[in-house]
Amino acid sequence: MAVSYKDLGLVNTREMFAKAMKGHYAIPAYNFNNMEQLQAIIQACVETESPVILQVSKGAREYANQTLLRYLAQGAVEYAKEISGGKGIPICLHLDHGPDFETCKSCIDMGFSSVMIDGSHLPYEENVAETRKVVEYAHKFDVTVEGELGVLAGVEDDVKAEHHTYTQPEEVEDFVKRTGVDSLAIAIGTSHGAYKFKPGDDPKIRLDILAEIEKRIPGFPIVLHGSSSVPQDLVKIINENGGKLKDAIGIGEDQLRAASKSAVCKINIDSDGRLAMTAAIRKVFNEKPAEFDPRKYLGPARTALKELYKRKNVEVLGSAGHAYDK
Numbered sequence: 001m002a003v004s005y006k007d008l009g010l011v012n013t014r015e016m017f018a019k020a021m022k023g024h025y026a027i028p029a030y031n032f033n034n035m036e037q038l039q040a041i042i043q044a045c046v047e048t049e050s051p052v053i054l055q056v057s058k059g060a061r062e063y064a065n066q067t068l069l070r071y072l073a074q075g076a077v078e079y080a081k082e083i084s085g086g087k088g089i090p091i092c093l094h095l096d097h098g099p100d101f102e103t104c105k106s107c108i109d110m111g112f113s114s115v116m117i118d119g120s121h122l123p124y125e126e127n128v129a130e131t132r133k134v135v136e137y138a139h140k141f142d143v144t145v146e147g148e149l150g151v152l153a154g155v156e157d158d159v160k161a162e163h164h165t166y167t168q169p170e171e172v173e174d175f176v177k178r179t180g181v182d183s184l185a186i187a188i189g190t191s192h193g194a195y196k197f198k199p200g201d202d203p204k205i206r207l208d209i210l211a212e213i214e215k216r217i218p219g220f221p222i223v224l225h226g227s228s229s230v231p232q233d234l235v236k237i238i239n240e241n242g243g244k245l246k247d248a249i250g251i252g253e254d255q256l257r258a259a260s261k262s263a264v265c266k267i268n269i270d271s272d273g274r275l276a277m278t279a280a281i282r283k284v285f286n287e288k289p290a291e292f293d294p295r296k297y298l299g300p301a302r303t304a305l306k307e308l309y310k311r312k313n314v315e316v317l318g319s320a321g322h323a324y325d326k
C-alpha cells in the first residue's frame with residue numbers, strides 16, 4: 001500500500017522554495033545515512049529555526065536501506081516537535097540523484113515528499129522524456145521534482161566526471177516547460193566531493209551563467225549541488241590526528257552566500273558534514289585510545305555536525321529564522 005508523505009507530517013518543496021525566493025535565502029539540503037547525522041541535522045535546524053530538506057542518496061539507500069531511512073525521517077518529524085516545544089519545523093524528505101523512473105516511483109510510493117531525477121548524463125531529449133515521466137507520476141501525489149541540466153565535475157554515484165559541462169542557458173526554458181519540473185539543478189562550477197580544487201586555485205562559480213539562467217526563467221527555483229566548502233580547519237584536525245587527506249579547497253562561502261540571495265533556493269551539502277564528523281572521531285581515537293563505546297565518538301561527531309550546520313544556516317544560506325515564515 002502506497003503511503004502519502006502528507007500523512008507523515010512531511011512537506012514538499014513548493015512552499016519552501018516560494019518563501020526562499022521571496023526572502024532571498026536558500027533551503028539547506030543535507031544528506032543523511034544514519035541516526036546521528038539525522039539528529040544533528042534536526043537539532044541544528046530546530047535551534048536555528050530553519051526549514052530543511054533531508055536527502056537520501058543512492059549510497060545512503062545501499063548503506064542504510066531506503067525503508068529504514070524513510071522511517072527515520074518520519075521519526076524526525078516527531079523528534080523536531082519534541083525538541084522545539086511542539087512547533088516542529090518544515091521537513092522535506094528528498095531522493096538525491098534519483099537514477100531512473102523506477103527508483104523515483106518507489107520513493108514516492110513510500111512517502112518521500114520530493115525526488116530528483118538526474119538525467120543530466122543522458123542526451124537532452126532522453127533527459128526531457130525521463131524527467132517528464134517522473135513529473136507526471138509525482139504530481140499525481142503532489143510530490144515535487146528536481147531535474148538537472150549540465151554535468152558537475154567530481155564524483156557522483158561512483159562516476160567521475162573530469163570536467164564540468166556548464167548548463168547552457170539556451171536550454172533551460174525549453175526543459176522547464178516541457179518537463180514540468182518544480183526546480184532545476186544547474187552546473188556552474190560547483191562539484192561533488194572533498195577534492196574540488198587545489199590549494200592556490202581561486203575557484204569561482206559562474207554567477208554570470210546563473211544570472212543568464214535567471215533571465216530566461218525568472219522566479220524559477222534553482223538548485224546547487226556540490227556546495228561544500230571543505231573547511232581547512234577540519235582538514236587540519238583530521239590530518240593532525242592520523243588522517244591522510246590530500247590538500248584541497250572547496251566552494252567559497254562568500255560565493256554561496258551571494259548565490260543564496262538569488263534564485264538559488266536549495267543548496268546541497270554533504271562532504272563538509274563528513275569532514276566534521278571524521279575530525280571529531282579521529283580526535284577522540286587519538287586522545288582517548290582506550291575508548292570503545294561508540295557513543296563516546298559518535299556523540300562528539302554528532303555535536304560537531306550540528307555546530308557546522310547551525311553555522312551554515314546562519315552565516316551562509318540565510319535560512320535561519322525562516323521556519324515559521326508566513
Ligand SMILES: O=C(CO)COP(=O)(O)O
Pocket residue numbers: 031096097191192193194224225226227228229268269270271272
Ligand atoms: O551535491 C551534493 C549532494 O547531492 C553534495 O555536495 P558536496 O560533495 O559538495 O557536499
Ligand SMILES: O=C[C@H](O)COP(=O)(O)O
Pocket residue numbers: 031057058059060096097156157192193270271
Ligand atoms: O551526490 C553526492 C552525495 O554527497 C551523496 O553521496 P553518496 O552516494 O556517497 O551517499
Ligand SMILES: [Zn+2]
Pocket residue numbers: 118120121148151152156
Ligand atoms: Zn547529475
Ligand SMILES: [Zn+2]
Pocket residue numbers: 097192225226268
Ligand atoms: Zn549532488
